[in-house]
Amino acid sequence: MSVAIKIDNVVKRFGKDTVINGLSLDIKPGEFFTLLGPSGCGKTTLLRMIIGFNTIDGGQIMIDGKVINDIPTNKRNMGMVFQNYAIFPHMSVKDNIAFGLKNRKVPKDEIERRVDEILKVVKIDHLKNRMPQKLSGGQQQRIALARAIVIHPEVLLMDEPLSNLDAKLRTEMRNAIKQIQRQVGITTVYVTHDQEEALAVSDRIAVMNAGVIQQVDTPKNIYQRPANIFVSTFIGLSNILDGRLESNDNGKAVVRIGDYRFHMNNILKDSGANRPVKVSVRPEEFIINRETQEGIPVTVKSSVFLGVDTHYFVETREGQEIEVIQNSDLDELIPDGTRIHLKVQTHKINVFNEDGSKSLIDRGVRA
Amino acid sequence: MTDKKRLNMWLVLAFAILVLFLIFVVFPLGLILYKSILMDDGTISFAYFVKFFSKKYYWSTLVNSFKVTIVSTLVSAILGLIMAYVLRSVRIRGSRLLNILIVISYLSPPFIGAYAWIQLLGRNGFITRILNSIFNTQLNGIYGFSGIVLVFSLQSFPLVYMYISGALKNLDNSLNEAAESLGCSVFQRVRKIIVPLVTPTLLASSLLVFMRVFSDFGTPMLIGEGYKTFPVLLYSQFMGEVNTDEHYAAALCVIVIAITLVLFFLQKYIGNRLTYSMSALKPMEAENATGIRNVLAYVFVYLVALLAVMPQLTVIVTSFLETRGASYTGKFTLENYRNILMPKNISTITNTYLYGLAAILMVVVLGVLISYLTVRKKSFLTGILDTLTMFPYIIPGSVLGISFLYAFNKQPLLLSGTAIILIISLCIRRMPYTIRSSTAIIGQISPSVEEAAISLGATERKTFLRITVPMMMAGVLSGAIMSWITLISELSSSIILYTSKTQTLTVAIYVEVIRSNFGNAAAYSTILTLTSILSLLLFFKVSGKNDISV
Numbered sequence A: 001m002s003v004a005i006k007i008d009n010v011v012k013r014f015g016k017d018t019v020i021n022g023l024s025l026d027i028k029p030g031e032f033f034t035l036l037g038p039s040g041c042g043k044t045t046l047l048r049m050i051i052g053f054n055t056i057d058g059g060q061i062m063i064d065g066k067v068i069n070d071i072p073t074n075k076r077n078m079g080m081v082f083q084n085y086a087i088f089p090h091m092s093v094k095d096n097i098a099f100g101l102k103n104r105k106v107p108k109d110e111i112e113r114r115v116d117e118i119l120k121v122v123k124i125d126h127l128k129n130r131m132p133q134k135l136s137g138g139q140q141q142r143i144a145l146a147r148a149i150v151i152h153p154e155v156l157l158m159d160e161p162l163s164n165l166d167a168k169l170r171t172e173m174r175n176a177i178k179q180i181q182r183q184v185g186i187t188t189v190y191v192t193h194d195q196e197e198a199l200a201v202s203d204r205i206a207v208m209n210a211g212v213i214q215q216v217d218t219p220k221n222i223y224q225r226p227a228n229i230f231v232s233t234f235i236g237l238s239n240i241l242d243g244r245l246e247s248n249d250n251g252k253a254v255v256r257i258g259d260y261r262f263h264m265n266n267i268l269k270d271s272g273a274n275r276p277v278k279v280s281v282r283p284e285e286f287i288i289n290r291e292t293q294e295g296i297p298v299t300v301k302s303s304v305f306l307g308v309d310t311h312y313f314v315e316t317r318e319g320q321e322i323e324v325i326q327n328s329d330l331d332e333l334i335p336d337g338t339r340i341h342l343k344v345q346t347h348k349i350n351v352f353n354e355d356g357s358k359s360l361i362d363r364g365v366r367a
Numbered sequence B: 001m002t003d004k005k006r007l008n009m010w011l012v013l014a015f016a017i018l019v020l021f022l023i024f025v026v027f028p029l030g031l032i033l034y035k036s037i038l039m040d041d042g043t044i045s046f047a048y049f050v051k052f053f054s055k056k057y058y059w060s061t062l063v064n065s066f067k068v069t070i071v072s073t074l075v076s077a078i079l080g081l082i083m084a085y086v087l088r089s090v091r092i093r094g095s096r097l098l099n100i101l102i103v104i105s106y107l108s109p110p111f112i113g114a115y116a117w118i119q120l121l122g123r124n125g126f127i128t129r130i131l132n133s134i135f136n137t138q139l140n141g142i143y144g145f146s147g148i149v150l151v152f153s154l155q156s157f158p159l160v161y162m163y164i165s166g167a168l169k170n171l172d173n174s175l176n177e178a179a180e181s182l183g184c185s186v187f188q189r190v191r192k193i194i195v196p197l198v199t200p201t202l203l204a205s206s207l208l209v210f211m212r213v214f215s216d217f218g219t220p221m222l223i224g225e226g227y228k229t230f231p232v233l234l235y236s237q238f239m240g241e242v243n244t245d246e247h248y249a250a251a252l253c254v255i256v257i258a259i260t261l262v263l264f265f266l267q268k269y270i271g272n273r274l275t276y277s278m279s280a281l282k283p284m285e286a287e288n289a290t291g292i293r294n295v296l297a298y299v300f301v302y303l304v305a306l307l308a309v310m311p312q313l314t315v316i317v318t319s320f321l322e323t324r325g326a327s328y329t330g331k332f333t334l335e336n337y338r339n340i341l342m343p344k345n346i347s348t349i350t351n352t353y354l355y356g357l358a359a360i361l362m363v364v365v366l367g368v369l370i371s372y373l374t375v376r377k378k379s380f381l382t383g384i385l386d387t388l389t390m391f392p393y394i395i396p397g398s399v400l401g402i403s404f405l406y407a408f409n410k411q412p413l414l415l416s417g418t419a420i421i422l423i424i425s426l427c428i429r430r431m432p433y434t435i436r437s438s439t440a441i442i443g444q445i446s447p448s449v450e451e452a453a454i455s456l457g458a459t460e461r462k463t464f465l466r467i468t469v470p471m472m473m474a475g476v477l478s479g480a481i482m483s484w485i486t487l488i489s490e491l492s493s494s495i496i497l498y499t500s501k502t503q504t505l506t507v508a509i510y511v512e513v514i515r516s517n518f519g520n521a522a523a524y525s526t527i528l529t530l531t532s533i534l535s536l537l538l539f540f541k542v543s544g545k546n547d548i549s550v
Helices: A043-051 A093-103 A108-121 A137-149 A167-184 A195-201 A219-224 A229-234 B004-037 B047-054 B056-089 B095-107 B110-121 B126-135 B144-169 B173-181 B186-215 B218-223 B230-239 B246-274 B291-318 B335-341 B347-376 B380-394 B397-407 B419-443 B447-455 B460-488 B505-514 B518-543
Strands: A005-014 A017-027 A032-036 A058-063 A078-081 A155-159 A187-192 A204-209 A212-217 A239-249 A252-257 A260-264 A275-281 A286-289 A296-305 A309-316 A321-327 A339-344 A350-352 B321-324 B327-332
Touching: A005 A043, A017 A043, A017 A058, A017 A212, A032 A043, A032 A195, A043 A078, A043 A155, A043 A187, A078 A137, A078 B447, A093 A108, A093 A137, A108 A137, A108 A167, A137 A167, A137 B447, A167 A195, A187 A195, A195 A219, A204 A219, A204 A229, A212 A219, A212 A229, A229 A239, A229 A275, A229 A350, A239 A321, A252 A275, A260 A339, A286 A321, B004 B047, B004 B246, B004 B347, B004 B380, B004 B397, B004 B419, B004 B460, B047 B056, B047 B246, B056 B095, B056 B144, B056 B186, B056 B230, B056 B291, B095 B144, B095 B291, B095 B518, B110 B126, B110 B144, B110 B218, B110 B291, B110 B505, B110 B518, B144 B186, B144 B218, B144 B291, B173 B186, B186 B230, B186 B246, B186 B397, B218 B230, B230 B246, B230 B397, B246 B380, B246 B397, B291 B518, B321 B335, B321 B518, B335 B518, B347 B380, B347 B419, B347 B460, B347 B505, B347 B518, B380 B419, B397 B419, B419 B460, B447 B460, B460 B518, B505 B518
Parallel strands: A032 A187, A032 A204, A078 A155, A155 A187
Antiparallel strands: A005 A017, A005 A058, A204 A212, A239 A252, A239 A275, A252 A260, A275 A350, A286 A339, A296 A309, A296 A339, A309 A321, B321 B327
């Protein structure tokens, strides 16, 4: 039942600015697909091209193989949830949800039935006859969602739907959205700049920057095996260290950061050897070594105890600041000014080429 | 991306509106310009302008106009500013009533103020006679410069008051508190914080007052006597019994337009440069004052408000007085109402309501469409529309009336003498205000609401009619009521365009005053004032607020 979306080499210009220049994507049927990127990266523009509020200035977008470039928005049969919900303030909750069905000339009793059904799905059946103005943000969001999916759209589009909610409600709503999407099984394209939200709801994520797709992958791979430094620093926190790929014997490699040498066995075979690289280490991928001299020598500058974890802010000899996260244990915190050594969990860290544009990790090898 | 067919619907609409404005705004104005430089023998020259600026008899009217306008504007600004500040900062009993009284005094046509003050302070005025008998003198009454300034100031300060009051409402009290905590005294606070922050509003509203006063002819006509201002000259050149000269009148029109144009741009320039955007989380609150401050505040606001509504009170009282010619017998009677309501027809009153309603209907429909086009369908065409529809803002009513008579007195556009010409002129005079307020209303509607409707399968037309229009309705409706009140008190173009069949209330009042039928004039005025008050109450009910922006 669900449809596939094929975005083929599309171009978008605003005046003389080319915002998107030849972007391609394949979204699978029934998939929860997220466009993630900093503001201004073109993700909303792309979404609005799919629904038809923005023209497609080059390339084409296909739904199940059918080109939709010239189909007007109101004939595209896509549901959209807007950032500000866009609830019609002069209509009751029921009339808001029935609006799309009326436009499709659905018989009255069926409208009634479908509205009641969807109200139950989004869990606001008790608000059916209320006017929307006095309702909370979360409730308005549920109306918007119900209104968009009650028309049985082929595609559901969501433009930062949670950004106007407070933190607690945001978590609650994102679980609700994911669950409802599973339940109805519509191909969904979701736009957000919030990486945690993207990781939580998506089947797959496309990370965008400056109109260009950086990586398309599952949340887990996006986080653990970022395709380049942009992705590794945009998703979660990464410490980027200058390093050297000293030798590379068929993927079994020696990497050096300063005087700290370690072995890796998942470097791409063709990445060469004896070249500068960028080593990306997430704060939780460090091992603090206080016994020996092995590791990167650093000085503890400050620490924050956060219950589950303890964050240490340390500085290398070269003056680079590094954040380290350790599970809190019963020992005392390491005092400020203490000199320690940092080792890395070699199977988790990522290595990029010198300009950070390409990962040197061979994802086929179990590290 | 938009359906081509739908796009055409808006394009056709924009084009149709453009044609309307070309016919009813650009063409008459162009004609005036042309006539002002066209000599009787068919040559082109600036002789009429030379004539104006070379004879003191003529150019002195311009000087007079500037004098009364500048003085009245200054007085209005000071009164309005103090009034607004006192009412916002000191708790005054009955402040809501005062607010309504002030607004009402503003909404009645200025010339009624002139005529009412003549009843009180004129040669034979009520107060003049009392003073004369007490001091045994022969006061000549308040005419000329001082009379005009009195009427204009009391009539115009409410405009400044309303604007400043609105600005003060947006001024967060924490600014005051911050200043106080930094060691500012009350007076320093007013001088260093409040006045600078409301200065843009003060300037903008003062310039509105200036434009309004500068082009008003009814007041100086009635109370000016020998003191001739420019609009009076214009009117008499056009309508006078002797020496009327079409081309010369056209040249005078051009001079007025030039002056208002300069003022308009000045206001725009100042308005853009000095605007702070503020929105108060915690507005200033009126507090109980004590001692001499409290007494002064009460005396000031009640005195000024009383002076402001004095014309209305006078008119209402005199409408129940028996008259013999221009003087009163001292007896109470309903005779005046019988005179204006009982005989033959009451078309004067029905005309006023009908024309007002018809004009409002047109203004609202066109205004909503135009503002929608200029906000949501930006294009070269709607850009032109945007500029063109603001034109009437700078054209004084009398100039519009004159240009209409020139333009529409022969086939195929023979409209002069009809009700239609009056309705269209009312419509055009009010158009810029309606467009401005509708534009503000549309600006507050997020485009995504319309997009939501379209994504749910609605056509653009359906979206506009079912979503956009209903969402605009509340704001548009309260705007329409304000327009209605303004239109039923319009004089300056109606007085030029009316015929005996299309006479409206304001015209009738003016005519009766000129004929010294004060009883009838008062009765007509009372009906007008009551209509305004009822409409105002309706406005408060519809808009659910106590503030007014005009």
